[in-house]
Amino acid sequence: MKIRPLSIDGAWEISPEQHADPRGMFTEWYRHDRLAVAVGHPLRLAQGNLSVSARGVVRGIHFADVPPGQAKYVTCVRGAVMDVVVDVRTGSPTFGQWEMVRLDEADRRAVYLSEGLGHGFCALTDDATLSYLCSATYNPAAEHTVHPLDSELAITWPAGHPLLSARDAAAPSLTEARAAGLLPEYQACRSFTASLNSSATPRRAEGDHP
Template identity: 70%
Template sequence: MKIRPLTIEGAYEVTPVQHHDSRGAFLEWYRFDALAAAVGHPLDLAQANLSTSARDVVRGIHFADVPPGQAKYVTCVSGAVLDVAVDIRVGSPTFGAWEAVPLDSEERRAVYLAEGLGHAFCALTEGATVAYLCSTTYRPGHEHGINPLDPELGISWPAGTPLLSTKDAQAPSLAEALAAGLLPQYDACCTRIESSRRM
C-alpha cells in the first residue's frame, strides 16, 4: 500500500497493492497501521457510509464542525468518481485550494481527509458507488455544505450539467460561509489532530 500526501495538508491518496489471478483479485483497501503511520495518528471508526449516484451527480462540498470534526477515508467500490478535497480551514496556508483524485473500481485508490477539510465528488459512471469510513457519527445541526459550483473555488467538474441535491444547490459560497462563521478554524483543526496523536 502506497500512501502519499496531496498538496492540501491533511489529505492523502492511498494506492493499494492488488493481487490478481484466474479467480479475480484481492487487496487491502484499508490498513489501520499503515494509515496511522502516514498521518501520524489512528483513524477512529465511528460510522461507515455508502452512496450510489447516477452519472454527473455531484455530492458536496460537505464538512462538519470542529471540534470534533469528521475525518473520512473514501473509496469507490463500483464505477468511477472524481473525488475532491477542498481546504476550507480559515487561516490555512492553502485556504480555498482544492485537489482532485480519480477513484474507481479498477485502480481501487482511496483518499483520506482530515478533520476540517471539505469533501465532494462527481460520479463519472452510472451507479457509481462510494464507501467511506468516518471518525465520528452524523450530528444534525453540526454538518454543513458549500456550493460545489461556487465560481470562486472554480472546481472543474467533469460533467456537462452537474446534478445536485436541493440542499447542495442552495448551499452558500465559500465567501458566504466564511462571513457566516460556518467554516472551521485551521488552528482548531491542528489542535484536534494533535490531540489524536497523543491518544
C-alpha cells in the same frame, strides 16, 4: 500499499496493491496500522456509509465543525468518481484550494481527509458507488455545505450539467460561509489532530499479504 500526502495539508491518497490470478483479485483496501503511521493516529471508526450516484451527480462540498469534525476514508467500489478535497479552513495556507483524485473500481485508490476539510465528488459512471469510513457519526446540526459550483472555488467538475441535491444547490458560497462563521479554523483543526496524535502510539506496519 502506498500512501502519499496531497498538496492540501491533512489529505492523503492511498494506492493499495492488488493481487490478481485466474480466480479473481484480492486487495487490502484499508489498513489501520499503515494509515496511522502516515497520519499520526488511527482512524477512530464510528460510522460506515455507502453512496450510489448516477452519472453527472455532484455531491458536496461537505464539512463538519471541529471539534470533533469528521475524518473520512473514501474509496469507490463500483464505477468511477472524481473525488475532490477542498481546504475550507480559515487561516490555512491553502485556504480555498482543492485537489481532485480519480477513484474507480480498477485502481481502487482511496482518499483520507482529516477533520475540517471539505469533501465532494462527481460521478463519472452510472451506479458509481462510494464507501466511506468516518471518524464520527452523522450530526446534522454540526455539518455544513459550500456550494460545489461556487465561482470562487472554480472546481472543474467533469460534468456538463451537474446534478445537485436541493441541499447542495441552496448552499452558500465560500465567502458567504466564512462571513456566517460556518468554516472551521486551521489552527483549531491542527490542535485537534495534534491531540489525537499525542494519544496514539501507532506501530510500524508489516508487509501486505495476498
